[in-house]
Amino acid sequence: MKYIYTLIAIISVSLSLSAQCIDDTHSPFKNQGWMSCNTSIGPIPERGNVHWLQYDLGDVYVLDSLYIWNHNVWGETGMGVKSIMIDYSTDQTNWTSAGPFTIEKAPGSWKYQGTMGPSLNNAQAQYVVISVLSTHREDVTCAGVGEFLFYLGEMVDVEDQEITELDWNISPNPTTEDITITLPENINLISLNLFNSVGTKISDLPLPAGEKITIPVSDLQNGLYYINFQSENETRSKSFVKVD
Numbered sequence: 001m002k003y004i005y006t007l008i009a010i011i012s013v014s015l016s017l018s019a020q021c022i023d024d025t026h027s028p029f030k031n032q033g034w035m036s037c038n039t040s041i042g043p044i045p046e047r048g049n050v051h052w053l054q055y056d057l058g059d060v061y062v063l064d065s066l067y068i069w070n071h072n073v074w075g076e077t078g079m080g081v082k083s084i085m086i087d088y089s090t091d092q093t094n095w096t097s098a099g100p101f102t103i104e105k106a107p108g109s110w111k112y113q114g115t116m117g118p119s120l121n122n123a124q125a126q127y128v129v130i131s132v133l134s135t136h137r138e139d140v141t142c143a144g145v146g147e148f149l150f151y152l153g154e155m156v157d158v159e160d161q162e163i164t165e166l167d168w169n170i171s172p173n174p175t176t177e178d179i180t181i182t183l184p185e186n187i188n189l190i191s192l193n194l195f196n197s198v199g200t201k202i203s204d205l206p207l208p209a210g211e212k213i214t215i216p217v218s219d220l221q222n223g224l225y226y227i228n229f230q231s232e233n234e235t236r237s238k239s240f241v242k243v244d
Helices: none
Strands: 003-005 015-017 034-036 049-070 081-089 096-102 115-135 143-155 169-171 178-182 189-196 201-204 212-216 223-231 235-242
Touching: 034 049, 049 081, 081 143, 096 115, 096 223, 096 235, 115 143, 115 235, 169 235, 178 223
Parallel strands: none
Antiparallel strands: 003 143, 015 034, 034 143, 049 115, 049 143, 081 096, 081 115, 169 178, 178 212, 189 201, 189 223, 223 235
């Protein structure tokens, strides 16, 4: 059985919200969607001051995938989200990160039907936080989206929750010269990527021959970065800080 969870329960600050669903399309009207023009520290402090949304699904569900209608206002589609991070949790204490993910720009048209978002690979969560890393125009202060729609699997009994967090880390953190990525045992890694703080991919990293790989980062500017790894069953991210 599949469930659909749309833009209903949001906890954030300084938000203006009006959800919509016009058949399979979204109108180009400004008041029919979500818009934030004030950033703040959200439930995931390491994201810094960002535009963010938090969902409470009411119970723990298996998260299948995400469908997205971006900000579809004619002449303002640059305010639509371009890169996001997704953090999910069963208890609002232990969070798992996925992303960054790139979202297509809306055309500002009545015919806009949205786009399929990232797969969440059957993660288990009750709480989901979406943090906006960047928009399609760098010179705007607001970020908007028409709708986030979750496709959910079965509800998960608390006593039967699976532990899906993989044991991997980045050290040292902060770092000046190098980082060492330690991966779980027997992981079948597909890709390993480096992103900057606004979700732009900087490079595809080499896949390690073993469980550890050391990456030089001395040439990077100071700031926050994300390492994203994808295996056959997981897409996970961790951050590190580059300093002098």
